[in-house]
Amino acid sequence: MALLEVKNLGISFGGLRAVDEVNLNIEKGQLYGLIGPNGAGKTTLFNLLTGVYQPTNGTIMLDGVNIVGKNTYEINLAGIGRTFQNIRLFKNMTVLDNVKVALTNREKYSLFSGILRFPLYFKKEKIMNDIARDILAVFNLEQEEDTLASNLPYGKQRKLEIARALATNPKLLLLDEPAAGMNPNETAELMDTIRLIRDKFNITILLIEHDMKLVAGICEEIFVLNFGTELAKGTPEVVLNDPAVITAYLGA
Amino acid sequence: MKLVVNVIEQLINGLGAGSIYALIALGYSMVYGIAKMINFAHGDIIMVGAYALYVFVVLLNLPVVAAVILTIGLCAILGITVERIAYKPLRKAPPLAVLITAIGVSFFLQNAALLIFKSNPIPFKSIVNVNTIKIGSISIRGITAVILVVTFVSMILLTLFINKTKAGRAMRAVSEDKGAAQLMGINVNRTISMTFAIGSALAAIAGILFISQYQSLNPFMGGLPGIKAFVAAVLGGIGSVPGAMLGGVLLGIIESISKAYISSELSDAIVFGVLILVLLLKPSGLLGKNRIEKV
Amino acid sequence: MSTNKQTKLSSNKKAISKTWIVIFKIVLIIAIYVIISSLVRFDILNRQYKALLVPIGVNIILAVSLNVVTGFLGELSLGHAGFMSIGAFTGALFTLNMDMPGTLEFIIAILLGGTIAAIFGFFIGVPALRLRGDYLAIVTLAFGEIIKAIIKFLNLPSGKDAAGNVKMVKGTMGLSGIETYADYTWVYVALVIVIVICANLIKSRHGRIITSIRDNYLAAESIGIHVSRYKILAFVIAAFFAGVAGVISGHNVPIIKPNDYDYNKSIDILVFVVLGGMGSIKGSIIAATVLTVLPEILRPIKDYRMLMYAILLIAMMLFNNSKFRAGLNENKSLAKLTGLLKFGR
DSSP states (O other): OOSEEEEEEEEEETTEEEEEEEEEEEOTTOEEEEEOSTTSSHHHHHHHHTTSSOOSEEEEEETTEEOTTOOHHHHHHHTEEEOOSSOOOOTTSBHHHHHHHHTTTTSOOOHHHHHTTOHHHHHHHHHHHHHHHHHHHHTTOGGGTTSBGGGSOHHHHHHHHHHHHHHTOOSEEEEESTTTTOOHHHHHHHHHHHHHHHHHTTOEEEEEOSOHHHHHHHOSEEEEEETTEEEEEEOHHHHHTOHHHHHHHHTO | OHHHHHHHHHHHHHHHHHHHHHHHHHHHHHHHHHHOOOOTTHHHHHHHHHHHHHIIIIISOOOHHHHHHHHHHHHHHHHHHHIIIIIGGGTTSOHHHHHHHHHHHHHHHHHHHHHHHOSSOEEOOOSOOOOOEEETTEEEOHHHHHHHHHHHHHHHHHHHHHHHSHHHHHHHHHHHOHHHHHHTTOOHHHHHHHHHHHHHHHHHHHHHHHHHHHOEEOTTTTHHHHHHHHHHHHHHOTTOHHHHHHHHHHHHHHHHHHHHHTOTTTHHHHHHHHHHHHHHHSTTOSSOOOOOOOO | OHHHHHHHHHHHHHHHHHHHHHHHHHHHHHHHHHHHHHHHHTTOSOHHHHHHHHHHHHHHHHHHHHHIIIIISOOOOSOHHHHHHHHHHHHHHHHHHOOOOHHHHHHHHHHHHHHHHHHHHHHHHTHHHHOOHHHHHHHHHHHHHHHHHHHHHSEEEEEEOTTSOEEEEEGGGOBOOOOOOOOHHHHHHHHHHHHHHHHHHHTSHHHHHHHHHHHOHHHHHHTTOOHHHHHHHHHHHHHHHHHHHHHHHHTTSSOBOGGGGSHHHHHHHHHHHHHHOTTOHHHHHHHHHHHHHHHHHTGGGGGGHHHHHHHHHHHHHHHHTSHHHHHHHHSHHHHHHTGGGOOOO
């Protein structure tokens, strides 16, 4: 059974079909790329998958359960984590707290344990610190755990956002342009990290990217969206040599 | 039949009170639209207008027309001055900083009036001397009729100004997008000053009508009508000119009807309750624009 | 590996210094109490300043609790006095109509007032789920005024008369004959508890969630946070403590009136929070203390004092956001000197 199965997914804003008749099959443990020209509906598709928008039609099955109609937070609990195109960190919180707050559903204690400082509070806080530091170490952010998120340089902010999403222990991780604004070196490093977390945390990744070369470099399978509908899918070689894809990108 | 007459009279009373709220609400709404701030001191402009009129008419014995014009002019200048001194330096500050400053201005105006005129209410004989008008068996108080006419004329003039003049278009442009308006060669500072002037002038008119109806002045008289007008502006959709008019009139009518038929003590609770209900159903007010956040 | 060891070492050091900080804080809390009580015992404070002790404590509780909603959750509330009012009237009704030993009666009144206020906090938290910013502000203001109007409208049982019949009083008249249980010891204990709870809350899982919602509610949802639940939680906690403050302030004077708790009071509390610094508990404490004492300090200039207060308020806001101030910020030692004036982050 596929991890994520999307059927006939669509949404309209007024008269505009932003996403129309999209079908996706995502298998466990794979790394997928979602590409398409500007305005193709890539981010809208992410917003549909995470419940930020409710689809006009279609179904989204995660591990065999329909998640359409669920709230964003419920979908995260069901196993989808994500990052945002325009970085959305908790800017006035430290790097460590940004990750710890994402561990909140994994390591729980009651309100009273927290305000009265029961032993459980100290125990759980320690566990959270340890997990959070482990995750930060993967992204080379462990030295900056006390920095406010807003004071991080841009590239590290992108990484912290991925770290935060990972901390929720998702089955499927959606990355919205993780390399946007990075220089080629940073991008190459990030791609290594993405491969690494896929293996280390044993998760499935779907990422939006503009740079086709980059997507081709790390993704096992690519979906191409254009005008809200599926234009092509398959292995990088197949997709990038597809005349329809080339036309869409070059706008011929 | 008697009940119908009574209801109609109450509706007209409500319309009168609502007109005053609407005049004040316009100031809140226009300033919010253009400067994105709640001008908490706006209600106190009514009070300043009322005292100014008292000084001109009673203490200086000026003719009524001159006193009214001077009062409106004085409040307009006060509005501009307050904006220049207290709000302009805070254009880039967090909204809460501006809100607290406006609260400070409100305290300042109230306590300045308290210092000059003392806390005892000053009786004031209405400058409006119009007899009660009878239409069939319905009677309308002279002052209410005057309020309705003055408000109606003010609103028509304001609408014409906003829609037909260059300055009015500049105002709309600045409230849509300050940066873009500036790039198009609009003098943003002057437009903001003008908005404060117009808002304060309308508040002055409201103040004049208000004391002509209630015939008594005190330094804190602007507080409650100010808050209610603010509620009216939010009810109609803050930032929207027709919304402020609609909100004010509705609020006046609801208040008057609940005072007459439910309980005068509960009328405030009912007015505020309606506001909460409307906002729950329509979070941006009756005629307000819904802004969707882009994800 | 070596970096791992280093972090462990440094975290050990941190833990040790943390213990010292806790000890220091406990000593500080006791020291302040000793100072205040000796000032009172040895009649060093004059009557006016003594009368300010309870209001200062009440205002600190109010400011710290409002900071939970406005500073940490990031929602503007102009109805905090409404919760205070509920606490004050609930508490006073309880002590007026009960016949228990004073201390017990007052403790129950405090908890009851807080609880009833918290229940209302829940209901005002619900609109907060749909509304934001200025719209929520006006709804909270409306809520406070509704509470005031309803209390005025009700007939309240205000103890028994000589014949043993329950006296009913119109709410507009307020309640009178309340036992003035609240003294500086009561308010000091209460404010220490409230501050400790709020400070612990902020550094706990729930507090982190509340701050994350302020910073970015959508991102908070995306990591599995039930945003609505925690928004309401923040409102309930803040309302509970405002209710507690209400009970205490209601037992500081024998008479309370609904008009004592109108939107002007809410605005006063908001001013404490904003001037003290949004999200700074320390700032709230200092601002509430200074601004409660300030009118008394300005007393020699009599009629001009409220005018001066207004001018100071405007001047402080202008100064905080001026270029001069931004320059000071770059020099950190100077920034510390102007700690009270700290605004936002």
